[in-house]
Amino acid sequence: MTVQALLRRASGLSVSKSMADRAVRQRMERTGHDDSDAYLANLTAEEMTQLVELVVVPESWLFRDPQAFYATVELVQERWSRGRATRIASIPCAGGEEPYSMVMALRDANLPKQAFSIDAYDLSQACIERAQAGVYGRNAFRAQDMAFRERYFTPLSDGNYRLLDALRTQVTFRQGNLLQFDTKALAQRYDVVFCRNLLIYFDKPTTRAAIAKLSALLADDGMLLAGYAEVPSFCQNGFVPLPYRQAFALKKDDGRRPAITRAPAALPVAKKPALHSVAFMPPVTRTQPMCVAAPVATPPANLLAEARSLADRGLLRDAADKCHAHLARVPEAAEAYYLLGLINELACKMDLADDYWRRCIYLQPDHYEALCHLALLAERNGNNTAATTLKSRAARIYQRRQAGAGH
Ligand SMILES: C[S@@+](CC[C@H](N)C(=O)[O-])C[C@H]1O[C@@H](n2cnc3c(N)ncnc32)[C@H](O)[C@@H]1O
Known part of the structure; x- marks a missing residue:
């Protein structure tokens, strides 16, 4: 069983290969192992718990989505x-x-x-x-x-x-x-x-x-x-x-x-x-489409523009803060997640970048750029099947856009 599969069995989490490998490397260093096969063959429940600790994403803040x-x-x-x-x-x-x-x-x-x-x-x-x-x-x-x-x-x-x-x-x-x-x-x-x-x-x-x-x-x-x-x-x-x-x-x-x-x-x-502000919406009835996002007030568009310009100037922390501020107002802003992905990529935090781009395409499945970045990352991580799927998804969107532009 791969490390990713072991981690999924222990926690439910689907983690990237690079994240799983990095966790194994860190634990091997900590426990004085130099042979990964031997380390994995002798994984105790306690050691598995330590590995899981390294792949959880405990990102949260006070009054998030209040x-x-x-x-x-x-x-x-x-x-x-x-x-x-x-x-x-x-x-x-x-x-x-x-x-x-x-x-x-x-x-x-x-x-x-x-x-x-x-x-x-x-x-x-x-x-x-x-x-x-x-x-x-x-x-x-x-x-x-x-x-x-x-x-x-x-x-x-x-x-x-x-x-x-x-x-x-x-x-x-x-x-x-x-x-x-x-x-x-x-x-x-x-x-x-x-x-x-x-x-x-x-x-x-x-x-x-x-x-x-x-x-x-x-x-x-x-x-x-x-x-x-x-x-x-x-x-x-x-x-x-x-x-x-x-x-x-x-x-x-x-x-x-x-x-x-x-x-x-x-x-x-x-x-x-x-x-x-808390606003009442009519009750959802069976005849209405389910799971449609509540209409959102006009977002403060300049927050994302400011984030981009800060990121361009290398002020990554401030750029990320702007994105989070935007998300606090517009939690479904796929573009803010895309930008957070780019910011983390610039900071060489590839796992976080991967995570943010995934959120982006979850919210906006046809986000072409996020799909391309995810495909490249999957390729770099040796996950060729995922890379191929992501690329063909991106290609379909690209073709659709081209066809749309031609009309
Ligand atoms: C991104 S945080 C979410 C925290 C908070 N609910 C929020 O929205 O801000 C995800 C948390 O899920 C925990 N977690 C992951 N797998 C879990 C599982 N199978 N059961 C319980 N907690 C889990 C992680 O340890 C991590 O702290």
Whole structure:
């Protein structure tokens, strides 16, 4: 079995050959092996865990795609008004950014502790330890409005910030692999499940298996929050979208109209950026096309232009920041992911470049340039089958464009 296949079996993650090989090299160095065959032949469960730690992508930040938190506050408020507490899960939680954002949003809305509970899981033990520590640096603070940092964090002498204990202790963290959750023991355990930015790393069969697990964990009248690019996968596997704009919220498809039909109230949460204002959309009915992205307000086009010009001048970090700022407003901006791919390629971070271009074509399957870059990268990694498929996809798009231009 290849290293990639071993990693997929252990974690569900589909990783590139170069990423898998690099992880093996790093572990061989660390454990004093110089023969990769011998190393792989004697892989213990503990060593496999260490390898997986090297391929996870624990990218997250506080108040990432914030409408999901506001939609959840609305749901918790509604249940609490009927005396019912809400059980929330964050899977995967990376370094705790997502569940802590949820706690802050609930606190901002003056909801008492008894109104909710939050469990957070991640495959990576290192992530869980970071989450439990509740200490964050600059990368975690990318939200538009940073007032929450003043309210809930203490600055440390090294430039980082520590979350207040009163909030930190409101999340229960556990290491866990979603694909191995005991869904009998946890059946319908949660009213709200966040599962954002995980399925994008899975292949189709693994995505289906993960969604089956999530469906089993979620109460029948519960709400699931996905990453933007993952909504279609949920819709293909038993979920329907809920009418919260830019929250990427779904429910199990029971053949009925969505139960939550009220507009989320204006919340006293950190002031929301205009482009993200919570707006009500008509309930999705069976006659409407499913999984159509909510209409997006006009994006601040110059952010991407600025990112390009910064990247051209070699200011890669600033360029990446601009892209993330753009994505905070327009999460489905394939072009921002494409640019992040280029920026990471310039920084020689090929795995991240690969990851961003994949996101780009997930969102915009006919993105010719991203397909070409991915094909070249696959070729460089010795993955000729993938390279050929990507190239022929790109070629078809090119021909279509040429034909279109000729008319
Ligand atoms: C990109 S982060 C997403 C974090 C957060 N949900 C967000 O959207 O910001 C992906 C996380 O998935 C975790 N992960 C990967 N495979 C997993 C699995 N099979 N079960 C649970 N967590 C997993 C990784 O360790 C990583 O921290």
